[in-house]
Amino acid sequence: MELTNFRDQLFAKGEKLGITDLEVYYEKQDSFSCKVFKGEVDGYESSSVRGVSVRGVYQDKMGYAYTEKLDEESVSFLLNSVQENAALMEEEPEELFEGNVDYQDYDFFSPALTDVSAEEKLALVKEIEAKILAYDERVVQVGYAALSDQSIEKAIFNNKGLALQDKNNFLYVIFSVTVKEGEEIKSGFSFKLTKDFATLNADEIAKEAVEKSLSQLGGKEYPNKKYPVIFQNFAASSLVATFVSSFSAEYVQKGQSQLKGKLGEKIASDHVTLSDNPFLPEGTQSGTFDSEGVPTREVTVVENGELKTYFHNLKTAKKDGVESTGHGYKSSYKGTIEVTPSNFYVVPTENKYEDLYSGLEEGIIITDLQGLHSGANPISGDFSLAANGFYVKDGKIAGPTNLMTIAGNFFDVLKDVEQVADDLEFSPGGGVGFIGSPSIKVKSLSVTVD
Amino acid sequence: MLNKSLIEDVLSAALTTGGDFSEVFVEDRYTNNMKLQGGRLETNLSGRDFGVGIRVFKGLQSVYAFTNDFSQEGLIQAAKTAAQAIQGAPTDKTIVLPMEKQTLQTLHPIELLPNSVEKTRKLAVMRKANEIVTNYDPSIAQGIISVVDEEQNILVANSEGTFAEDKRVRSRMSIVAVASDGSDMQTGHYGPGAHQGFEFIENLDLNHYAKEAARIAVTMLNADPAPSGKFPVIIDNEFGGVIFHEACGHGLEASSVAKNNSVFANRVGEKVASDLVTYIDDGTLPNEWGSLNIDDEGEKTRKNTLIENGILKGYMIDKFNARRMNAESTGSGRRESYKFAPTSRMTNTYIAPGKSTPEEIIANTEHGIYAKYMGGGSVNTATGDYNFAINEAYLVKNGKIDKPLRGATLVGNGAKTIQKIDMVGNNLGHGAGMCGASSGSLPVNVGQPMVRVSEITVGGTEA
Numbered sequence: 001m002e003l004t005n006f007r008d009q010l011f012a013k014g015e016k017l018g019i020t021d022l023e024v025y026y027e028k029q030d031s032f033s034c035k036v037f038k039g040e041v042d043g044y045e046s047s048s049v050r051g052v053s054v055r056g057v058y059q060d061k062m063g064y065a066y067t068e069k070l071d072e073e074s075v076s077f078l079l080n081s082v083q084e085n086a087a088l089m090e091e092e093p094e095e096l097f098e099g100n101v102d103y104q105d106y107d108f109f110s111p112a113l114t115d116v117s118a119e120e121k122l123a124l125v126k127e128i129e130a131k132i133l134a135y136d137e138r139v140v141q142v143g144y145a146a147l148s149d150q151s152i153e154k155a156i157f158n159n160k161g162l163a164l165q166d167k168n169n170f171l172y173v174i175f176s177v178t179v180k181e182g183e184e185i186k187s188g189f190s191f192k193l194t195k196d197f198a199t200l201n202a203d204e205i206a207k208e209a210v211e212k213s214l215s216q217l218g219g220k221e222y223p224n225k226k227y228p229v230i231f232q233n234f235a236a237s238s239l240v241a242t243f244v245s246s247f248s249a250e251y252v253q254k255g256q257s258q259l260k261g262k263l264g265e266k267i268a269s270d271h272v273t274l275s276d277n278p279f280l281p282e283g284t285q286s287g288t289f290d291s292e293g294v295p296t297r298e299v300t301v302v303e304n305g306e307l308k309t310y311f312h313n314l315k316t317a318k319k320d321g322v323e324s325t326g327h328g329y330k331s332s333y334k335g336t337i338e339v340t341p342s343n344f345y346v347v348p349t350e351n352k353y354e355d356l357y358s359g360l361e362e363g364i365i366i367t368d369l370q371g372l373h374s375g376a377n378p379i380s381g382d383f384s385l386a387a388n389g390f391y392v393k394d395g396k397i398a399g400p401t402n403l404m405t406i407a408g409n410f411f412d413v414l415k416d417v418e419q420v421a422d423d424l425e426f427s428p429g430g431g432v433g434f435i436g437s438p439s440i441k442v443k444s445l446s447v448t449v450d
Numbered sequence: 451m452l453n454k455s456l457i458e459d460v461l462s463a464a465l466t467t468g469g470d471f472s473e474v475f476v477e478d479r480y481t482n483n484m485k486l487q488g489g490r491l492e493t494n495l496s497g498r499d500f501g502v503g504i505r506v507f508k509g510l511q512s513v514y515a516f517t518n519d520f521s522q523e524g525l526i527q528a529a530k531t532a533a534q535a536i537q538g539a540p541t542d543k544t545i546v547l548p549m550e551k552q553t554l555q556t557l558h559p560i561e562l563l564p565n566s567v568e569k570t571r572k573l574a575v576m577r578k579a580n581e582i583v584t585n586y587d588p589s590i591a592q593g594i595i596s597v598v599d600e601e602q603n604i605l606v607a608n609s610e611g612t613f614a615e616d617k618r619v620r621s622r623m624s625i626v627a628v629a630s631d632g633s634d635m636q637t638g639h640y641g642p643g644a645h646q647g648f649e650f651i652e653n654l655d656l657n658h659y660a661k662e663a664a665r666i667a668v669t670m671l672n673a674d675p676a677p678s679g680k681f682p683v684i685i686d687n688e689f690g691g692v693i694f695h696e697a698c699g700h701g702l703e704a705s706s707v708a709k710n711n712s713v714f715a716n717r718v719g720e721k722v723a724s725d726l727v728t729y730i731d732d733g734t735l736p737n738e739w740g741s742l743n744i745d746d747e748g749e750k751t752r753k754n755t756l757i758e759n760g761i762l763k764g765y766m767i768d769k770f771n772a773r774r775m776n777a778e779s780t781g782s783g784r785r786e787s788y789k790f791a792p793t794s795r796m797t798n799t800y801i802a803p804g805k806s807t808p809e810e811i812i813a814n815t816e817h818g819i820y821a822k823y824m825g826g827g828s829v830n831t832a833t834g835d836y837n838f839a840i841n842e843a844y845l846v847k848n849g850k851i852d853k854p855l856r857g858a859t860l861v862g863n864g865a866k867t868i869q870k871i872d873m874v875g876n877n878l879g880h881g882a883g884m885c886g887a888s889s890g891s892l893p894v895n896v897g898q899p900m901v902r903v904s905e906i907t908v909g910g911t912e913a
Contacts, residue, residue, distance in 0.1 A: 037709060044513040044535040048528070049501065049789065051518075068518045069478075069500035081496035088491055088569055118535070143711055143832055178711070178832045185833045224678050254487065255591070256628075334497055371837035374826030375859050379628075380635050384676075384859040384909050386837035403835055405678075405859050405909025448678040448909040450861055 001070045003155070006052065009075050011159050014056055017079055021096045022056040023158035025291060027333045032118065033148035036125045038133075043146070044122075051333035054078045055094070058086040062093035066333050094315050094337065097293040099162040104295065106279055108286045109167040110195040114151065116171075121147050124200060125173065131206035132177055138217070139210060141178040143187060148172055154287070162293045170195055170284055175205060179213040186219075186388075186400075188212030188367075191234075193426070195282055212367070215390075219402040222391050222449045228363040228418075229406065229445040230356045235366045235387070236437035237427035240274075240346060242372045243381060243410040244432060247274075247301055248327075249316035250339040256379050258411050259307060267307045268414035273347040274302040276311070278326065283343035283426075285329075285434045291337060292328035299325050301344075313339045331432070345436035348424045356419050356441040363392040364447050366406065381410035403450040416443040451476045451615075452502070454547055456522060457607045461545040463529040464506045465609060468538020471507040471769075472529075472545070473608040475746065477788040480565050485596040486576045489584075493596070494569070501788035504529050508536045512770050514791035545609045552614040554744065558737045560619045562648040564599035572597050575623075575651055579660045583627045586664035589671055591635070593660075594626040597651060606748035614748045620739070620893060621650045622882060625660050629667035636673075636856070638666025639841065643739040643882035643893065650737075666823060666842045669854050676843060676858035676910030682818035683860065683906040684811055684846065689824055689881030691896035695799055696829040697836045697864025698729060699896075702756050704771035704782070704794035705888065706831040713834045713865040714762060722762045723868035726804055729757040731766055733781060733797030739882035740798040740895040747783035747792055754780050756799075757868075768794040786890020793889045800897030804874025808900045811873045813849040819858065819908055820844040820851055826883075827860075834864040859909040867903055875900035 007024045014022045028050040035043030053066035056079075063086030067074040086093075129145040149171035156164045172193040179186055190209035192200060231239060251257040259267060268274075278296035280286055289295055292314055300308055312320070313328025316339055329340045357363055366389040376383035384407040390397045419441040426436035457474050464472035478500050485493035501518035502525060515532035517524055576595045583593035599621040607613045622643030629636050640663040644650040685693060698714075706712040714722060723729070733742050733751025742751050747769050755763050767775065768783035771794055784795035812820065820843065827838030838860045845852040880897035 041511050041513075041535065043791070044511075044532075045515065045791065046528075046531050047516045047789065049516065049518050053497075064495045066495070066497040067500070069498060069520070074498060077496075077498055084569060085494040085496060088494055088573055090490055091492075141709075141711060141832065187830060187832050334495075336493060336495060370830070371826075371828055371839065371859065374828070374839040375837060377637070379637070382857055382911075384839065384857050384911065386835070386859070386861045386909075403861055405837070405861050405907075407857060407859075407909060407911040446678075446911055448907070450907045 006070045006075065007157055010054065010078065013075060014079055017083065019056040019058045019079065019082060021159065023054065023096050023156065025053045025330065025333055026155040027051055028153040030151045031149065033146060034122050034125060035146040036129045037145070039126060039130065041122065053333040054082060056082045057093045058083045060093060061086040061089040063089070064336055096158045096160050097162055097314060098160045099293055101295055103288045104279065106288055109169055113149065113169050113171055113195055113197060116197045124202065127202045128173070128175060128205050131202055132175060132210055135206055135210040136214060138179045138181050138214060139177060140180045142175060143178050144174060144176040146174050156293045164289050164293055166287050166289065168286060170282065171197060173200060173205065175209045177209045177213045179217060181217045184217055184219065186213055186216040188216065193282060216388055216400045219400045220391070221402050224448045226444045227447050228360055229442045229447070230363065230365045231440050231442065232365065232367050233423050233425040233437055233439045234427060235369050236346065236440045237425060237435050238369050238372055239410065240437050241427050241435035242376045243378055244341060244344065244435060245378050247311055248339040249310040249312045249320060252310050253316055253319060258381055262307050265307055266305045267411065268302055268305040269417045270304050271417050271420050272302055272305050272414055273300065274344065275300050275347050276341050276344045278342040280343045283434050285342040290326045290328045291330040294324045294326045294328060296326035296342060311339050311341060313337055341433035343434045345424060345426070346420060346438060346440065348422045348438040349420045351419055351421045353421045353423050353439045356421055356439055357392045358395045360392050360395055364401070365390040365392060365397065383408060383410060401449050405448045406445050408445045413442050417441070418443055451478055451603065451605050452520065456525065458545050458547055460504060460525050460529045461607065461609050462543060463526050464504055464533050465541060465543050467533040467536045468541055469506040469508045469533060469536045471609055473505040473606065475503040475788055476605040477501060477602065479600055479602040481600040482564055483598050484569065484572060484576065485594065486580055487594045488592040489580060491573065499787060503788040503791070504532050505791055506532050506536055507770065508538050510774055511536060512791065516788050547607055547613045548611055554614070554616060556743055557734055558645045558741055558743065560647045563619060564601055564621065564648055567648040572648065572651065579623065579625055579656050582656055582660035583625065583664045586661060587629070587668045589629045589631055589668055590664055591628045591630040594628070596624045598622050599648070604746065606746065608748065612748040614744055616743050618645065618742060619647050620645055621648060623651055623654060625663040627664040627667040629671045631671055634671060636667050636670035638663040638670065641882055644737050645739060645741045646737045669842060670856050673854035673856035676855040676908060678908060678910045680905050681908050682815055682902060682904055683908070684815060684818060684820045684900060684902045685824065686822050686900050687875065687877050687879035687898055689883065689896060690821060691800055691881065691898035692824050692827065692883060693836070693838055693860065694729065694801060694868065694898060695796065695896040696827050697834065698868055699796050699799050700829055700831045700887070701834060701864060702765050703796070704765050704767040704775060707765050708771040708774040711832050717762050718764060720762055721760050722865065723757050723760045724871040725760045726874045727757055727760055727868055727871055728802035730755050730802060731796050731799045735798050738798045738880060738895050739893050740796065742797060745781050745783045746785045747779065749779050749781040749783060751781040751797060766794045766796060768792055784889060784892055786892055790890040795887065795889060795892055796885065796894050798880060798895035798897065800878065800880060801874065801899065801901060803876050803878040803899045806873050806875050808875050808877055811875055811900055811902050812846060812851060814873065815846045815902065816848060818846045820846050829864060836864055837861045855910070857911040860906050861909055862906050867906060870904045871901050872904045873902040
């Protein structure tokens with residue numbers, strides 16, 4: 001069944017059942033991915049999936065349901081579920097957005113990207129894998145050599161007149177490398193995301209992945225104590241990503257954020273500015289409206305350490321007596337409206353990465369963090385995480401450390417940021433929003449070396 | 451779910467470019483997700499997932515396509531797109547499936563299908579759990595209770611004549627207690643689940659599970675920062691098994707073994723663990739959270755002994771990796787949904803019980819760490835390096851459990867840690883979890899009796 005037909009049936013039958021406000025949120029995702037192992041195609045996947053979620057007000061309460069099967073049986077399933085689910089809710093219903101406002105004029109869809117053939121994509125992955133294997137004899141394995149692209153179409157319709165459509169696409173490659181010297185095994189990776197296939201340089205990507213891995217060989221034990229710590233850009237962005245819910249008004253209002261009551265206060269050092277930009281050309285979350293249909297806009301959340309605003313959707317904004325910031329997003333058609341960032345990042349400065357450690361007598365550089373989903377408490381901000389990285393002596397990188405754990409509190413880290421570099425990168429990890437950071441230097445953290 | 455002749459046409463279309471194996475996986479799944487937070491029902495969502503996955507092999511090449519366009523044209527088109535990636539000699543094979551689907555005697559009887567139960571009945575149980583949590587102690591700020599259930603109907607057919615259907619019904623309750631003393635917040639969690647209907651939720655011993663979640667949160671509020679360094683570590687039963695799930699289980703999956711990307715590859719018959727360790731994956735345990743009648747490739751699940759008295763016996767193998775390894779499937783091919791090609795995964799994995807009593811293990815430990823409840827963690831399967839959070843930890847002093855500790859993380863190497871197990875208890879228990887890997891997020895049980903590891907690095911906040 002076509003979407004318009006499905007929507008019309010749903011609106012018509014919904015009205016008969018006494019469902020007053022009704023909204024259809026539609027998403028269609030076309031994807032391609034391929035993986036290579038030792039020159040052979042190891043994975044090859046193509047897909048086309050669509051889904052519809054419906055929310056509606058029945059007897060002054062709002063109910064939600066979704067389906068991936070667009071047929072008549074599903075129309076009944078959705079409407080019955082909306083009625084049954086609404087009956088149990090105690091909350092005021094969310095308001096549907098009527099629209100009638102201006103939206104920014106941006107296009108995040110690159111038609112050229114869809115013209116790249118599967119053969120070309122596969123050839124690039126094979127080329128990079130071969131270059132990695134040939135780069136150094138200590139390379140024992142390319143654990144992961146993959147390319148993936150996605151094209152996402154979104155549409156929102158409601159029976160109050162809102163009708164919006166949007167499209168975004170992007171492509172990324174990721175390579176992980178295992179290197180071995182003696183009995184020591186280390187791994188590293190390279191990740192690149194783009195809308196322009198021609199910018200992917202096989203030599204650069206191979207070099208980055210191998211050099212990152214090789215640089216970790218020869219790990220040593222160092223004393224367990226507090227050190228000045230530099231988080232490299234990927235590590236810093238994955239740390240920010242872990243605690244991003246603190247900036248959501250939803251968590252603040254539920255009392256699950258340490259930033260509650262801190263608007264207008266200094267929550268970070270002067271060096272920290274955090275910005276959310278839904279119009280970044282290469283942002284995976286870029287778009288001109290959120291999942292409620294509210295226009296998106298650029299928002300400075302923290303400016304030189306001062307907390308300026310939380311992220312809001314219509315419901316949290318109403319509760320706080322402010323305007324929605326355009327952050328009412330659904331993780332997919334399967335989810336409900338939450339409050340999450342779009343493309344959110346620590347704003348870079350002019351400092352070079354090297355400047356962050358060149359003045360240190362002694363310090364630790366963190367290249368990557370593990371265990372973020374388990375070793376961190378997103379509410380309290382406490383973390384105790386496994387990490388890889390380097391030991392710094394007299395302003396120079398002395399060499400890699402054995403596996404470390406670093407422990408501290410995210411909100412203390414924000415206050416202890418002493419320098420921010422110019423090398424902004426966005427984290428490849430999934431999760432909420434698209435989160436980035438340059439490398440940052442923190443006054444001191446507790447480090448344990450295995 | 452799809453008629454037989456259409457499946458046969460799709461299987462045949464997928465082989466037109468010279469593939470030597472094709473497979474169709476159809477899924478129709480109803481899910482419900484309810485969350486009660488601070489006494490209010492915050493989430494109440496119902497959904498229907500439906501789609502088809504098509505897989506083609508040629509030798510060691512594998513192609514996957516999935517769609518939820520279930521029209522004849524849509525499915526044939528998806529099969530042809532997949533076939534395009536296979537560059538073999540064009541063929542014109544016609545696949546004919548058996549007349550009747552394989553009939554299964556279920557090992558996991560279901561009494562109450564989730565969608566046959568009124569949501570008010572589910573909410574009543576959730577409210578009861580919330581009441582127990584919030585009444586436990588004045589420092590409890592709130593309870594977060596969720597019930598997730600699903601009915602997953604699947605059909606698997608392949609060009610070798612497999613033609614089978616299965617119904618998987620799962621229910622899980624998650625209880626989170628948040629305790630606060632004004633400045634600090636700590637959480638406690640318990641999440642029992644089963645391959646069972648609503649009868650599982652209704653019969654849960656809430657007095658045990660909800661109270662434990664609350665007790666953990668309150669205990670952690672009054673805990674001291676954990677020390678750092680190397681200690682003997684005692685890990686208790688049930689969800690404690692997560693550490694060996696990550697540190698050893700993943701390294702025993704064919705998805706890492708087949709490509710030599712595991713420290714356990716090519717070592718069958720060798721001693722890889724302490725003599726005290728027998729490690730088993732068993733997808734047949736009745737109604738357990740990770741159990742299945744057939745895997746997502748249509749193979750019957752079974753009891754696979756992975757390590758016996760320290761000797762590596764075998765791996766968990768799916769159909770595709772079986773080709774690379776020159777081995778047979780062990781009924782371990784799993785996927786989150788039609789959106790994932792299956793690969794080798796765990797079901798219910800556990801360390802078999804030993805002879806020591808928990809009391810003996812603690813009494814024999816002079817100075818160490820006792821991990822009563824583990825949190826989550828992860829492992830790099832190439833190196834075996836792992837990291838874990840301990841949700842409820844204690845110092846052990848002179849053979850007695852001493853003060854509670856917070857912020858403790860365990861880091862180490864799986865292959866080394868299983869050699870250092872020096873005591874195994876007699877109190878085997880299983881705990882439900884969700885395991886994420888390349889074929890998606892899957893329900894699995896982890897399990898073990900209490901075990902002691904002679905030395906693990908503990909990373910605490912007290913440097």
